[in-house]
Amino acid sequence: MAKPKFINNISGLQLFQLLRFVVFFIVSIIFTKSHLTPEEIGSWEMFMFIASFMSYFWVTGIIQSLLPLYNRNQSFRRTGENISEKSPEIFNAFLLLLAFSLLFFFLGHALKSSFSVYGNKGNTPYLNLLLLYLLLSSPVCLIEYIYLLRNRAYRIFQYGIYTFLAQLILIITPVLAGKGYMWSIYGLLAITIVRWVWLINLLIRYSEFRISFDFIKEHLKLGWPLIVTSLISGSAQYIDGIIVSAHFDDPRMFAVFRYGAKEFPVVIMLDTGLSNAMLPQFGTRAKLKESLHVIKKKSRNLMHYLFPMSMLVLLFARWLYPRMFTPDFMRSADIFMVYIMLVIPRLLFPNTIIIGKKRTGIVMSAAIFELVVNISLSMWLVIDYGAVGVALATFIVYFLSKVYLAGYLWIKMKIKPGEYIPFLTFFIYSVLLTLLFVLIDHRIIDIN
Numbered sequence: 001m002a003k004p005k006f007i008n009n010i011s012g013l014q015l016f017q018l019l020r021f022v023v024f025f026i027v028s029i030i031f032t033k034s035h036l037t038p039e040e041i042g043s044w045e046m047f048m049f050i051a052s053f054m055s056y057f058w059v060t061g062i063i064q065s066l067l068p069l070y071n072r073n074q075s076f077r078r079t080g081e082n083i084s085e086k087s088p089e090i091f092n093a094f095l096l097l098l099a100f101s102l103l104f105f106f107l108g109h110a111l112k113s114s115f116s117v118y119g120n121k122g123n124t125p126y127l128n129l130l131l132l133y134l135l136l137s138s139p140v141c142l143i144e145y146i147y148l149l150r151n152r153a154y155r156i157f158q159y160g161i162y163t164f165l166a167q168l169i170l171i172i173t174p175v176l177a178g179k180g181y182m183w184s185i186y187g188l189l190a191i192t193i194v195r196w197v198w199l200i201n202l203l204i205r206y207s208e209f210r211i212s213f214d215f216i217k218e219h220l221k222l223g224w225p226l227i228v229t230s231l232i233s234g235s236a237q238y239i240d241g242i243i244v245s246a247h248f249d250d251p252r253m254f255a256v257f258r259y260g261a262k263e264f265p266v267v268i269m270l271d272t273g274l275s276n277a278m279l280p281q282f283g284t285r286a287k288l289k290e291s292l293h294v295i296k297k298k299s300r301n302l303m304h305y306l307f308p309m310s311m312l313v314l315l316f317a318r319w320l321y322p323r324m325f326t327p328d329f330m331r332s333a334d335i336f337m338v339y340i341m342l343v344i345p346r347l348l349f350p351n352t353i354i355i356g357k358k359r360t361g362i363v364m365s366a367a368i369f370e371l372v373v374n375i376s377l378s379m380w381l382v383i384d385y386g387a388v389g390v391a392l393a394t395f396i397v398y399f400l401s402k403v404y405l406a407g408y409l410w411i412k413m414k415i416k417p418g419e420y421i422p423f424l425t426f427f428i429y430s431v432l433l434t435l436l437f438v439l440i441d442h443r444i445i446d447i448n
Contacts (some may be wrong), residue, residue, distance in 0.1 A: 009153045010278075012147070013144065015273075018265060020160070022164075024048075032329065039252060041181075043181065045259075051130055051134050055101075055104065058104075062223050065219055067145070067276065068282065069222060075212050088207070089215065097138055098139050102135065108131040126185060136192045140198070142199065143199050146207075148276070150206055159198065163198070226355065228364050229363045230367075231367075240257075240378065241254070243378050243382060244387050256387070257390075260331070260333065263346075270302050281356065296420045307343065310343045315440065331387070346398075350405035351363060357413070366401045370398070373397045374394065377393035381393050
C-alpha cells in the first residue's frame, strides 16, 4: 500500500477510531436484516456491553497515562537522542495491561454466579467465552499506541484496515450462513488471537524487555486517577446501559437503547484521535504555548465540518433509523438525536491539557461529580422520558464536567479558555445545533 501523505499521528488515530466504529455499525445493520431475533441481537449487544464495561476504564487509564510518561518519566529518563531506542516503557505498560486482564478474568470467574442480566442471576450470555475475550482483547489495545509513540502513523491505519476487515468478515459470515450469533463470538475471538501475534511482533521490535517496578509504580500513580475517571465519566454509556437494563428488564428495550446510544462516529473518531495524539505534546514543558495554539487551531477546524455534519445527521435521524434497521428500532432515533448533541462538549479539550500536564487527580474529582449527578439525574429523567431521559442526563453531565475542568485550568493553572477554545466559532455552532434539535424534537421540522 502506498503511504497517503495526509496520514500523521493525529489522523492515523482518527481513522483507526472510525474503522472500529464502522465495522460494528455494519454488523448492527446486517444483524437486524438477518434471521436473528431482537432478543438474540440484544444478547449479542449485552456480550459486547459487558466485555467493554469490564475493561474500558482500566485500559483507557493505562494507555492515557503511558502517553505523557513516554517522553518524560523519572524511572528511565530517556530524552533527546536516546528516545528512539527500544522502549522499556512500552514493555512495562504491556505487563500492566496483562496483569489487569488476568485480574478481571479470574475475578469474573469467581463472581460468575452473581452476574445478573435482565433481572435473572447467572443468565449472562456465554459467560466463559466473554471472560476469555476479556482476557485476550485488552492487551492488544496497546498496538495502535505503540505505532503512535514510535511515529509510525501509517502503520496505525494499515493495521486498522487489515484487522477490522478480517473482523467484519469473521463476525458476519456465520450469521449470513444462517448460524447463531455464538459463531460470531468465535470469529471475534479468532481475530483477537491474530492481534496477539501482531502485538508480540511489535513488542520484540520496539520494546526493551526490562521489568521496572519503579516505572510501574510511577505509571500507576499517574494512571489510577484516570482509571477511576474512565470508570465513572468516560464510561457514561455503560452506566446508562445499566440503568436502562435495570429499569426495563427487557432485552428488546435494551437493544433499542443500545442501537440509539451511539454518538456520531466521525465526532468520536476525530475527538479521540486529536486528544490522545496531543497528550505526549503536553507532557513536555517547553511546548505548552505551541501545543495550546495547535489544539485551538485543530479544534476550530473540527468545528467547521463536524457541527454541520451533525446538523445534517440530526435532520434525517428519524427518517434514517427505520430504513437502515427495521421499524422495531424507530425509538432508537430519539435516543440517537440526544447523543448527537454530545458534539458540543466533545469539541472542548480541557481534559487533554490537564492529563498531558499530569494533573490527573483533578480529572478524577470531575469524574466523581459526574457519577453523582449522572446516576441521580438519569434515574429521575428515565421515569418521565424513558431511555431518552437517560441519554439527556448524559449530555447535561458531560457538558458540566467540561466546564468544571475549564474552570480549573483558568483558576489554578492560569490557562484561559480563549487560549485553547475558539469561542466565537464554538458558540455560533452550538446555538444553531441546539435550535435545530428543539425544532425537530417538537416536530416543527419533521422529515419522515
